[in-house]
Amino acid sequence: MANVDAREPLAKAYDPKGVEDRIYEAWEKSGLFNPDNLPGERPEPFCVIMPPPNATGTLHIGHAMFLTLEDLMTRFHRMRGKDALWLPGTDHAAIATNTKVEKILATEGKTKYDLGREGFIERVKEYIAQSQGTIRRQIRKMGSSCDWSRETYTFDDERTRVVREMFTRMFNDGLIYRGYRIVNWCPRCESTLADDEVEYREEPSKLVFMRYGPFIVATTRPETKLGDTAVAVHPDDDRYKDRIGTEFEVDFGIGSQKIRVIADEEVDMEFGTGVVGITPAHSAVDFAMAEKNQLPMKKVIGEDGKMTELAGKYAGMEVVEARKKFMEDLRVSDLIEKEEDFNHNLSICYRCSTPIEPLTSRQWFIDVNRSVEARGGKTLKEMSIDVVEDGSTRILPERFEKVYKHWMTNLRDWCISRQIWFGHRIPVWYCKSCYVENDAPEKVGDSSGFERAGQAGVIVSTDEPTECPACGGEIEQETDTLDTWFSSGTWTFSTLGWPDDPNGDLKRFHPTQCLETGYDILPFWVARMILMTTYAVGEVPFEVAYLHGLVRDEQGRKMSKSLENIIDPLDVAEKYGTDAVRLSLTIGNTPGNDMKISEDKIEYYRNFTNKLWNISRFILGSTEVQKYRSTGVPEPVTLADRWILGRLDEVVESVTNDIEGYNFSRPGETLRDFTWNELADWYLEIAKVEGDKQDILSYILRTVLKLWHPFMPFVTEEIWRQSFAEEENDFLMVAGWPSSRGAKGAGAGEGAEESFNIVKDVVVAIRNIRATHKVAAGKRIDVVIYGGEKTKLLQEQAEIIRALAKLGNVTIVESGEAPENAAAAVQHGVQVFVPLGDLVDLDEERKRLEDELDNAKKYADSLRKKLDNEQFVSKAPPQVVDAERAKLAEAESRIVKLEEQLKAVG
RNA sequence: GGACGAUUAGCUCAGUUGGUUAGAGCAUCUCGUUUACACCGAGAGGGUCGUAGGUUCGAAUCCUACAUCGUCCACCA
Numbered sequence: 010m011a012n013v014d015a016r017e018p019l020a021k022a023y024d025p026k027g028v029e030d031r032i033y034e035a036w037e038k039s040g041l042f043n044p045d046n047l048p049g050e051r052p053e054p055f056c057v058i059m060p061p062p063n064a065t066g067t068l069h070i071g072h073a074m075f076l077t078l079e080d081l082m083t084r085f086h087r088m089r090g091k092d093a094l095w096l097p098g099t100d101h102a103a104i105a106t107n108t109k110v111e112k113i114l115a116t117e118g119k120t121k122y123d124l125g126r127e128g129f130i131e132r133v134k135e136y137i138a139q140s141q142g143t144i145r146r147q148i149r150k151m152g153s154s155c156d157w158s159r160e161t162y163t164f165d166d167e168r169t170r171v172v173r174e175m176f177t178r179m180f181n182d183g184l185i186y187r188g189y190r191i192v193n194w195c196p197r198c199e200s201t202l203a204d205d206e207v208e209y210r211e212e213p214s215k216l217v218f219m220r221y222g223p224f225i226v227a228t229t230r231p232e233t234k235l236g237d238t239a240v241a242v243h244p245d246d247d248r249y250k251d252r253i254g255t256e257f258e259v260d261f262g263i264g265s266q267k268i269r270v271i272a273d274e275e276v277d278m279e280f281g282t283g284v285v286g287i288t289p290a291h292s293a294v295d296f297a298m299a300e301k302n303q304l305p306m307k308k309v310i311g312e313d314g315k316m317t318e319l320a321g322k323y324a325g326m327e328v329v330e331a332r333k334k335f336m337e338d339l340r341v342s343d344l345i346e347k348e349e350d351f352n353h354n355l356s357i358c359y360r361c362s363t364p365i366e367p368l369t370s371r372q373w374f375i376d377v378n379r380s381v382e383a384r385g386g387k388t389l390k391e392m393s394i395d396v397v398e399d400g401s402t403r404i405l406p407e408r409f410e411k412v413y414k415h416w417m418t419n420l421r422d423w424c425i426s427r428q429i430w431f432g433h434r435i436p437v438w439y440c441k442s443c444y445v446e447n448d449a450p451e452k453v454g455d456s457s458g459f460e461r462a463g464q465a466g467v468i469v470s471t472d473e474p475t476e477c478p479a480c481g482g483e484i485e486q487e488t489d490t491l492d493t494w495f496s497s498g499t500w501t502f503s504t505l506g507w508p509d510d511p512n513g514d515l516k517r518f519h520p521t522q523c524l525e526t527g528y529d530i531l532p533f534w535v536a537r538m539i540l541m542t543t544y545a546v547g548e549v550p551f552e553v554a555y556l557h558g559l560v561r562d563e564q565g566r567k568m569s570k571s572l573e574n575i576i577d578p579l580d581v582a583e584k585y586g587t588d589a590v591r592l593s594l595t596i597g598n599t600p601g602n603d604m605k606i607s608e609d610k611i612e613y614y615r616n617f618t619n620k621l622w623n624i625s626r627f628i629l630g631s632t633e634v635q636k637y638r639s640t641g642v643p644e645p646v647t648l649a650d651r652w653i654l655g656r657l658d659e660v661v662e663s664v665t666n667d668i669e670g671y672n673f674s675r676p677g678e679t680l681r682d683f684t685w686n687e688l689a690d691w692y693l694e695i696a697k698v699e700g701d702k703q704d705i706l707s708y709i710l711r712t713v714l715k716l717w718h719p720f721m722p723f724v725t726e727e728i729w730r731q732s733f734a735e736e737e738n739d740f741l742m743v744a745g746w747p748s749s750r751g752a753k754g755a756g757a758g759e760g761a762e763e764s765f766n767i768v769k770d771v772v773v774a775i776r777n778i779r780a781t782h783k784v785a786a787g788k789r790i791d792v793v794i795y796g797g798e799k800t801k802l803l804q805e806q807a808e809i810i811r812a813l814a815k816l817g818n819v820t821i822v823e824s825g826e827a828p829e830n831a832a833a834a835v836q837h838g839v840q841v842f843v844p845l846g847d848l849v850d851l852d853e854e855r856k857r858l859e860d861e862l863d864n865a866k867k868y869a870d871s872l873r874k875k876l877d878n879e880q881f882v883s884k885a886p887p888q889v890v891d892a893e894r895a896k897l898a899e900a901e902s903r904i905v906k907l908e909e910q911l912k913a914v915g
Numbered sequence: 916g917g918a919c920g921a922u923u924a925g926c927u928c929a930g931u932u933g934g935u936u937a938g939a940g941c942a943u944c945u946c947g948u949u950u951a952c953a954c955c956g957a958g959a960g961g962g963u964c965g966u967a968g969g970u971u972c973g974a975a976u977c978c979u980a981c982a983u984c985g986u987c988c989a990c991c992a
Contacts, residue, residue: 022954209990216992228992241992277991285992294992354990408919412987415918419989529987563927565985585954597928597940602920603986605927609941616954627951678929682939693951773958779946780958786947815949868936880972889934889973896936 018630019731023622025586029723032730033149041743043156044094047087048743055086055093056518058501059155060526060534061100061163065109065140068147070560070568070606071527073578074598076151077591078557078673079525083154084719085668086522088746094518096504097148097155099141101164103432103493104198104206108360110136110431126430126488133431137164150579152587152722154742159514161504163496164433171503172496173436173471175545180437180462180469182381184389184544185425187460189371189449191289191296192424193356196314197363200428201372203492204421205532208359216351217336218282220344222257222268224249227281229353230291231339232332235261235320236309237268239287241298244272246283262338263321271302289453290369299453306453308369328366371449373426373435373489377540384544392543393417393536402539402549405671406601409531409556416532417540425492432490438474440466442482497534498541501550508545521551523671528556528601555671556601560594563607576606585615588721592617595720596677617681618724621717624689625728628710631696632703638733643704648768648806650705651761653692656683657712662749664716677720684713691769698812712747767799767837768806774834775814778843781857782832782850789817793831795824795840803839827913833858835906838899842910855914862907869900 040046057079062072079095087093110133111121121129141162148155161168179185193202218227224240237259242249253272258265275298276285289299289306299306309320316323316331323331339345356365380386387395394417396402397410404410426435444466450458460467468474468484477484496503501524505515520542526534535554542550561567562574569575582590592614598604645651660683664676688709696702711733718725718741729741775792784790792814796803800823803810811819827833831842832854843849872893875881882890 019951022952205988226992230992275991280991287992292992294990356990412919415988532988607927610927612954613941616952619954620952623952623955625951630951672931675929675931678939686939689951690956694956697949776957777959783946786957787949864936871936875973878972882972884972885934892934900936 017731019622019626019728021626023586023619023724023727025588025618025723026583028727029150029152029587032723032726033152035730036154036726036740036742037149037157039738039740041740042095042154043158044092047092049090051090051092053091054518054522055083055089055091056521057083057095057523057525058504058521059095059097060524061098061161061497061500062144062148063102063105064099064137064144064162064164065102065106066144068144068151068578070576070578070594072147073151073582073590074560074594074604075525075527075557076148076153077594078555078598080151080153080155080722081591081595081673081719082523082525082668082671084722084742085746087154087742088715088718088744090745092517094159094514095153095155096159096161097153097157098161098163098500098504099144100497101137101162101431101493103427103490104200104360104429106133106137107429107431108198121430129430147579150582150587152591154722159504163493163500168496168499168503169433170471171499171507172433172491174508175495175499175541176436176491177469177471178545179375182383183379183462184376184381185373186376187371187373188422188456189369189458190374190422190424191291191293191367191369192372193293194312194366194368194370195358195361195363196312196366197361198358198429199312201370201424201426202358202365203424203494206359207356207365208362209354210357210362212353212355214351214353214355216281216349218346218348219286219339220346221284221286222259223252224284225282225346226284226286228286229351230288230332232316232320232323232328232335233288233291233309234286235263235266235316235323235335236288236290236307237266237286238289238305238307239269239271239299239302241271241273241276241285241287242283243276243278244274246276246278248283261335261344262342263323266307269302269304271298271304273298273301291367293367296367296369296453301454303452303454305451306369310366310368312368312370314366369449372424373437375423375425377420377422381544384547389540389544390417390420393540396539396543396549402551402554404531404535404554405556406599409528409601413531413536417536420536423492425495426487426489427492428489430490432493433496435487435489435491436470437487438468438470438477438484439487440468440477440480440482440484442466443477443480494533494537495541498537499545500538502542502546519546520549523553523555524551525555525557528558531556553671557598558601558603561603561605563605563609565603565605576608581608581611585611586618586723588618588724589615592677592721596674596681598674600671617685618721620685620689621713621721622724622728624684624693625710625714625732627693628706629732632707638707638735641704641708643708645705646701647695647699648761648765648802649692649695649699649809650702652765653688653709654705655761656687657709658749661712661716661747665746665749668719680713680716680720684717688713694813695809698809714741715744715747718742718744764802767802767839768809770836771803771839771841772810772813774836774841775810775816775843778832778834778841779814781853782843782845782848784845784848787815789815790843790845791818792816792820793825793828793842793844794819794821795842796821797823797838797840799837799839827909829913829915831913833910833913835861835903835910838902838906840906840910851914855911858907858911858914862904862911865900865904865907869897869904872897872900 083093083095114120124132193207195202214229216227216229217231218225228234252270256267256269258267287295287298289296289304290308291310307319309317310328311317314328316326318324358365377390378388380388384392394414397413404413447458447460474484501521502519505519506512507515510516538550566572578590589611593606593611645654660679663679667676714725714729726741794803800821804821807819807821828842828844830849831844832849834841876893
């Protein structure tokens with residue numbers, strides 16, 4: 010902060026370098042990011058929990074956007090007097106981090122098995138510790154006003170305890186069970202995947218028509234037919250109706266297989282032969298059909314990606330190899346009817362793109378359809394849908410509520426166990442002496458083999474048990490880890506101290522006000538948070554889920570390394586300043602829609618930053634220190650004063666309402682237009698003419714800086730520190746938000762806008778004439794104005810008109826004859842004549858007037874036609890009809906005046 | 916197959932409950948260094964609001980089809 014009494018003028022141009030780090034340090038040192046240190050009573054909370062970036066990641070433009078938006082809301086509400094907390098954190102991102110470290114090991118020629126489980130996890134932790142600092146620094150660089158004293162990490166001790174607590178509660182409520190069901194298996198990751206972690210890739214393949222007992226069955230995966238236990242047909246298919254319910258046997262060279270014929274609506278009669286081979290153990294759809302029909306399952310592919318013993322002579326072969334061999338054998342036995350080319354949608358792992366092998370496996374699941382007594386007997390699914398339907402949680406934009414409900418309605422039991430090493434280890438221990446693993450059920454849909462609460466020898470605990478509480482026997486912990494999203498689902502409350510709430514944060518800040526994140530993780534994360542939180546805490550995690558879009562390049566493409574179109578937020582922040590980057594990510598950004606960004610756009614906002622700087626430079630430079638420190642609402646003296654103060658009030662009101670309503674682009678535009686087009690281009694120019702406006706100017710600047718602060722914190726704070734701040738801890742960041750009734754009380758506004766616009770339009774009309782007749786810029790010319798009923802107004806504002814239009818003599822009278830050889834214009838019934846003598850190009854002027862007259866006539870005609878329409882006059886609201894009449898009257902008077910002027914030109 | 920979004924000036928987009936001669940920024944053209952700013956100022960040109968119907972006194976705005984582009988979900992064996 011500059012010395013109050015010996016204030017240095019602001020530098021000629023704003024240079025963000027150096028300023029930003031210094032300002033951020035001062036903020037952080039002040040402790041004001043922490044709501045505990047905020048001044049005043051703050052009964053209402055405003056809390057946003059930061060979606061945690063990967064601890065091992067680096068900041069990309071998408072992060073920059075969400076940090077900008079979340080910081081914007083937090084700063085706004087902090088200034089509005091809320092108990093504002095933005096809580097930062099990082100994510101251990103189990104699968105992603107595993108993959109990353111495995112890749113690093115690969116460059117050293119090692120695999121995770123060379124290190125062993127313990128060694129590998131150590132290595133992962135080292136890697137995270139070393140890279141976590143990077144992302145923290147980068148978050149700061151964006152100006153994020155988050156409370157670092159409350160920073161958390163999804164894999165730290167407290168969060169780990171919450172995960173265990175959560176697992177234990179869900180297990181005891183019967184919501185978590187260990188069962189033998191179909192899962193998505195990635196042979197490369199050697200782990201299960203959730204349904205939404207599976208992606209699809211179209212690939213050409215063959216559709217094989219196999220002779221299959223009495224049928225012919227079409228398939229793209231012939232080798233899985235070794236695991237078939239049924240075929241399905243459509244119940245209405247006349248070709249096969251008679252066979253429904255019967256059984257037959259086939260032999261594909263590994264012995265006889267018993268096959269039942271079942272009927273299911275899902276079967277497409279048109280596709281292939283209308284008969285589908287059902288492989289319960291290796292297809293989710295088949296598994297579902299098998300569940301309905303209690304079919305036996307036969308697992309022919311193992312977790313190692315090889316055929317199992319049940320595949321007979323193919324046992325031990327890789328799947329691809331087995332398919333080839335099986336096809337050869339089928340050909341030899343003449344069991345292939347034909348083959349067709351076919352585009353197959355191959356399911357692949359979203360992390361490593363390896364083809365997924367659906368298979369049945371013993372895993373841990375969350376039962377989404379079991380009613381929970383403690384929650385009114387509702388199931389997890391029902392609770393999650395209800396809170397969105399009753400508005401406890403709103404999703405913005407609203408259309409995503411439909412997506413959410415659809416997803417939630419179709420949710421199947423969620424497989425939460427993963428076989429990767431790095432992650433929250435499942436808090437289950439098995440007793441070596443009294444635990445007997447249940448046999449896998451023989452039939453699909455038979456849950457008798459599931460292991461739930463109460464199973465002998467299974468210990469679920471939040472602590473580290475050392476022996477079996479039942480028999481004292483030796484125990485060993487489950488080796489599987491939890492799906493990352495299990496812990497992410499607890500994010501809003503695990504970060505706030507659930508379940509014990511040691512420092513009262515949970516009570517103080519939960520449910521949080523807003524979760525701001527991308528629409529692409531609506532199902533992954535948003536849905537899971539709602540599900541987990543509603544169950545655990547009994548309240549929603551957030552009142553609003555604001556879903557932003559993706560940032561794309563200027564051609565609308567995703568940014569990617571291979572396209573070389575990545576905009577690195579830190580690079581451009583360095584080049585143009587963080588504020589410019591933030592503005593370019595805010596303005597033009599609407600929820601749920603992708604946005605395009607380019608360096609040109611950022612450059613434009615850099616220019617704006619500098620404009621604001623120079624506006625401040627001008628105002629502060631022309632104002633005495635004592636004056637600009639006065640804080641009252643100033644008294645408007647002139648028309649321009651009343652106009653600008655009235656406009657400022659309107660801007661305060663609309664900006665406030667917009668941000669309250671989670672609308673961030675429009676207030677940015679409103680402010681930019683006001684600051685640049687109204688304040689700088691008009692009012693400051695007038696201030697130079699009228700003079701003596703120190704109070705008003707400093708009031709306007711102070712207000713504008715406050716309004717801009719959530720959008721561009723650095724430059725505004727810097728200006729504040731160099732001017733208004735009176736002591737070390739006087740930060741714009743915690744200044745009170747302006748009230749929209751600031752100047753209204755002082756009589757601003759009232760009709761000023763209408764009057765001022767007339768003056769403005771007269772000036773523009775004269776400038777227009779100067780430009781069309783190519784009058785030299787510095788040349789002072791004379792004008793004659795017939796003001797009609799606006800005469801008094803114009804006479805009062807004559808000095809402004811004279812200065813802004815660069816005039817010599819200005820004659821303003823009520824009316825008169827149109828002078829000869831003058832360029833002319835009509836605005837609001839006011840006639841303006843610029844007698845230019847030789848300077849006026851009569852042909853040019855005639856043409857210009859004729860065009861205008863033509864326009865005016867067409868316009869008047871269309872209005873007349875409208876008013877002649879009886880339907881319109883009788884049915885439209887009276888004020889609309891009156892408005893049209895007024896427009897017509899003005900248009901007609903304009904026509905008369907234009908005709909006069911045209912005549913004068915000859 | 917289902918759902919959703921987009922389609923407005925050369926480009927990027929506003930246009931909130933139907934009533935403006937359809938707006939802004941960039942780009943383009945013309946002029947200009949007036950002591951806050953050339954990272955600037957002044958002025959101008961440029962659009963039958965994707966197409967076809969419909970509702971209405973009145974449609975960029977509401978309804979119905981269709982087209983093009985894009986996204987998500989499901990997945991057909």
